[in-house]
Amino acid sequence: MKKILSVMLIFVFVMVMVAGCSSQSSQPADSSKEETSGDNAAGSKKLRVALVYSGFLGDKSFNDSAHAGAMRAVNDFGIELKELESKEPAEWESNVVAMASEGYDLVVCVSTQFQDILAKHAPEFPDIKFALIDGVTKGDNIVSTTFAQNEGSFLAGAAAAMFTTKTQVPNVNADKVIGWVGGMDIPVLHDFFVGYEQGAKYIDPDIKILQSFAGTFNDPLKGKELTLAQYSQGADIVMNVASGTGMGVLEAAKEADKYAIGVDMNQDDVYPGHILTSMVKRVDNATYLVIESVVKGTYKGNTTEYLDINKGGVSLTDMSVMKEALGDKFPQDIPEKIAELEEKVKSGEIKVNAYEGFGRK
Incomplete structure (x- = not known):
């Protein structure tokens, strides 16, 4: 009986050790955008970008074009991307404030309808960079893009x-x-x-x-x-x-x-x-270019980029x-x-x- 008990104790000990090693070597990957955005291959922190829409994706138009530009930036620069959709003006404002409060490096507002929202709230977050697509709002931490x-x-x-x-x-x-x-x-x-x-x-x-x-x-x-x-x-x-x-x-x-x-x-x-x-209307290019400016350190607040027919806008x-x-x-x-x-x-x-x-x- 003593021999049997000893063998059983050894068996249990071995199984515990194996289970412990297994749990350390096969942790499941987290598929969420926010959780997987640690350091990139070069060891630098990923840029966190939020796109806030005054409508919904799937319009095969303005919003989808902005999304396409952002996805190109994801592929080229490895940024972390979050997108917020809503048709309610009150939610547009709360979404912008929420993304700035969460410390996103760049908050891109995809519509001229965000002009007053940015004018009101961008000064409250001087360390956050903002971008307005299709309108102009002045501010040291705002870049605007308009089209012809x-x-x-x-x-x-x-x-x-x-x-x-x-x-x-x-x-x-x-x-x-x-x-x-x-x-x-x-x-x-x-x-x-x-x-x-x-x-x-x-x-x-x-x-x-x-x-x-x-x-x-x-x-x-x-x-x-x-x-x-x-x-x-x-x-x-x-x-x-x-x-x-x-x-x-x-x-x-x-x-x-x-x-x-x-x-x-x-x-x-x-x-x-x-x-x-x-x-x-190259909303995709406008979105991509403002993200690229932050990635490359060329972002300059209180400026407006005008994309006319000569610039391919x-x-x-x-x-x-x-x-x-x-x-x-x-x-x-x-x-x-x-x-x-x-x-x-x-x-x-x-x-x-x-x-x-x-x-x-």
């Missing part, structure tokens, strides 16, 4: 005005009427419209332009309703400037067998054959998706004319008007 959306919209308006005369294209009527649907009634969207109107009238001074605001960036059904109403008033092509609401604009084009113009990202293939072109897509859909009915003179107008805007031969209520610098 009026220049990009000038090209979009010109394209729409030409397209509405192409009656060889299915369901394009003889009426010289085009449409425009925006999200919130805010200065930056008026800047879009000013350029769109000027570009359309550059082609045809007598063209009629329908304008509607949904009052939100997060209601596709409202966007669809407004677009269908414009089609019923004679428009056969409508520009979407409405983020998540704009998905309804594009859906209306498909449902009514009409046409639309996309915005912010390349939306041409959302409904192939119904999106003539998209006015690309805005442009139209090449219409290749529509060209493939229409075949020999595709009006090749439109992209040719747009290329000509783009060069004139770049050179300054064409001066595109801007909305006075939208600050840039």
